[in-house]
Amino acid sequence: MNSWQDEVEDKYDAFLLDPGMGPMTYLTSDGRVLEDLRGWDGDEIVEVGGLHAHSALIAGARKTGIVELLELIPQPPPGSSVCSTCDGKRIAEPAPGFGIELPCNECDARGWIDAG
Ligand SMILES: [Zn+2]
Incomplete structure:
Protein backbone atom coordinates (compact mmCIF):
# COMPACT_ATOMS: atom_id res chain seq x y z
CA MET A 1 0.00 0.00 0.00
CA ASN A 2 2.75 2.42 0.94
CA SER A 3 4.58 2.04 -2.34
CA TRP A 4 1.36 2.79 -4.22
CA GLN A 5 0.97 5.90 -2.14
CA ASP A 6 4.54 7.04 -2.89
CA GLU A 7 4.09 6.32 -6.57
CA VAL A 8 0.88 8.31 -6.91
CA GLU A 9 2.17 11.19 -4.80
CA ASP A 10 5.29 11.45 -6.95
CA LYS A 11 3.70 10.93 -10.31
CA TYR A 12 0.73 13.27 -9.87
CA ASP A 13 2.19 15.76 -7.36
CA ALA A 14 -0.61 14.74 -5.05
CA PHE A 15 -1.16 13.95 -1.41
CA LEU A 16 -3.29 11.32 0.23
CA LEU A 17 -6.62 12.76 1.33
CA ASP A 18 -8.42 9.72 2.53
CA PRO A 19 -6.96 6.29 3.18
CA GLY A 20 -10.53 5.51 4.34
CA MET A 21 -12.71 2.55 3.75
CA GLY A 22 -12.86 2.92 0.00
CA PRO A 23 -10.18 3.50 -2.62
CA MET A 24 -7.19 5.63 -1.62
CA THR A 25 -8.08 9.17 -2.61
CA TYR A 26 -5.60 11.91 -3.47
CA LEU A 27 -5.67 15.62 -4.11
CA THR A 28 -3.31 16.92 -6.77
CA SER A 29 -1.54 20.26 -6.54
CA ASP A 30 -3.84 21.61 -9.25
CA GLY A 31 -6.99 20.68 -7.36
CA ARG A 32 -8.05 17.42 -8.98
CA VAL A 33 -9.25 14.48 -6.91
CA LEU A 34 -7.89 11.08 -7.90
CA GLU A 35 -8.96 7.63 -6.76
CA ASP A 36 -6.54 4.74 -6.88
CA LEU A 37 -8.70 1.74 -7.71
CA ARG A 38 -5.87 -0.75 -7.41
CA GLY A 39 -6.63 -3.30 -4.74
CA TRP A 40 -10.24 -2.13 -4.79
CA ASP A 41 -12.38 -2.61 -7.88
CA GLY A 42 -10.04 -1.87 -10.71
CA ASP A 43 -6.43 -1.46 -11.71
CA GLU A 44 -6.13 2.19 -12.57
CA ILE A 45 -6.08 5.69 -11.17
CA VAL A 46 -9.04 7.82 -12.16
CA GLU A 47 -10.04 11.42 -11.70
CA VAL A 48 -13.35 11.75 -9.91
CA GLY A 49 -15.84 14.55 -9.47
CA GLY A 50 -19.17 15.23 -7.83
CA LEU A 51 -20.10 13.32 -4.71
CA HIS A 52 -16.92 11.21 -4.75
CA ALA A 53 -14.62 14.20 -4.94
CA HIS A 54 -16.54 16.28 -2.43
CA SER A 55 -16.76 13.39 0.03
CA ALA A 56 -13.02 12.93 -0.17
CA LEU A 57 -12.41 16.63 0.43
CA ILE A 58 -14.71 16.60 3.46
CA ALA A 59 -13.00 13.50 4.85
CA GLY A 60 -9.59 15.00 4.15
CA ALA A 61 -10.46 18.26 5.87
CA ARG A 62 -11.62 16.36 8.93
CA LYS A 63 -8.54 14.18 9.11
CA THR A 64 -5.95 16.84 8.37
CA GLY A 65 -7.67 19.87 9.89
CA ILE A 66 -6.99 21.75 6.64
CA VAL A 67 -10.35 23.46 6.25
CA GLU A 68 -9.20 25.13 3.02
CA LEU A 69 -9.87 21.78 1.35
CA LEU A 70 -13.56 22.58 1.65
CA GLU A 71 -13.05 25.66 -0.52
CA LEU A 72 -12.43 23.32 -3.46
CA ILE A 73 -16.06 22.27 -3.31
CA PRO A 74 -18.03 24.46 -5.74
CA GLN A 75 -19.67 27.46 -4.14
ZN1 LIG B 1 -27.31 18.04 0.95
Missing part, protein backbone atom coordinates in the same frame (compact mmCIF):
# COMPACT_ATOMS: atom_id res chain seq x y z
CA PRO A 76 -23.41 27.98 -4.59
CA PRO A 77 -24.16 29.93 -7.78
CA PRO A 78 -26.75 32.70 -7.77
CA GLY A 79 -30.24 31.27 -7.72
CA SER A 80 -29.29 27.99 -6.10
CA SER A 81 -30.92 26.95 -2.87
CA VAL A 82 -29.64 25.43 0.35
CA CYS A 83 -29.99 21.66 0.36
CA SER A 84 -32.91 20.75 2.59
CA THR A 85 -31.56 17.26 3.30
CA CYS A 86 -28.29 18.36 4.91
CA ASP A 87 -29.29 21.96 5.61
CA GLY A 88 -26.18 23.17 3.83
CA LYS A 89 -23.82 21.16 6.06
CA ARG A 90 -22.88 18.77 3.22
CA ILE A 91 -23.26 15.81 5.55
CA ALA A 92 -26.45 14.24 6.83
CA GLU A 93 -27.79 11.09 8.39
CA PRO A 94 -28.96 8.77 5.60
CA ALA A 95 -32.03 8.10 7.74
CA PRO A 96 -33.28 9.69 10.97
CA GLY A 97 -31.67 7.97 13.94
CA PHE A 98 -28.92 6.39 11.82
CA GLY A 99 -26.32 7.85 14.17
CA ILE A 100 -23.62 8.65 11.62
CA GLU A 101 -23.59 11.56 9.22
CA LEU A 102 -22.42 10.72 5.72
CA PRO A 103 -21.74 12.96 2.72
CA CYS A 104 -25.12 14.12 1.48
CA ASN A 105 -26.36 12.25 -1.60
CA GLU A 106 -29.03 14.79 -2.32
CA CYS A 107 -26.67 17.66 -3.16
CA ASP A 108 -23.51 15.69 -4.02
CA ALA A 109 -22.14 16.93 -0.69
CA ARG A 110 -22.04 20.53 -1.93
CA GLY A 111 -24.66 21.84 0.47
CA TRP A 112 -26.73 23.45 -2.26
CA ILE A 113 -29.07 22.49 -5.07
CA ASP A 114 -29.30 23.99 -8.53
CA ALA A 115 -32.29 26.15 -9.17
CA GLY A 116 -35.02 24.31 -11.03
